[in-house]
Amino acid sequence: PGAPKYCWCMAWRHLENREHASNDERRRAMMALIEAGTPVGIVAHAEGKMVGWCSVAPRETYRKLSREQDDSKAGVWSIVCFYVPRALRG
Numbered sequence: 001p002g003a004p005k006y007c008w009c010m011a012w013r014h015l016e017n018r019e020h021a022s023n024d025e026r027r028r029a030m031m032a033l034i035e036a037g038t039p040v041g042i043v044a045h046a047e048g049k050m051v052g053w054c055s056v057a058p059r060e061t062y063r064k065l066s067r068e069q070d071d072s073k074a075g076v077w078s079i080v081c082f083y084v085p086r087a088l089r090g
Contacts (some may be wrong), residue, residue, distance in 0.1 A: 009041065009055045012062045012080040033061070035050055044084075055081035 008026035015021055015029050033040050038061055044052030059065075059076045 009053070009081060012055070012065065014061070031067050041081075051084065053081070053083040054079060 006023050008030045010026040013028040039057045054077045059078045
């Protein structure tokens with residue numbers, strides 16, 4: 001509860017027809033990134049349960065985040081999303 005059901009953390013990633021992609025298309029695109037070994041983020045755990053998600057990955061795996069973005073620097077990673085279920089938010 002509390003997370004958009006349509007996202008699959010693809011809102012800021014390269015995805016053809018992003019505005020009209022179905023939930024299943026977004027899920028398949030995320031799974032393809034994972035299967036290709038592309039870093040997509042980290043999961044937070046507490047007491048053996050998943051309690052959060054952070055979309056953090058190399059900048060080039062995301063679409064351009066701003067018009068002023070300087071892509072000349074190598075090794076830059078971006079954080080575009082944090083998710084923690086409502087019940088666990090302070």
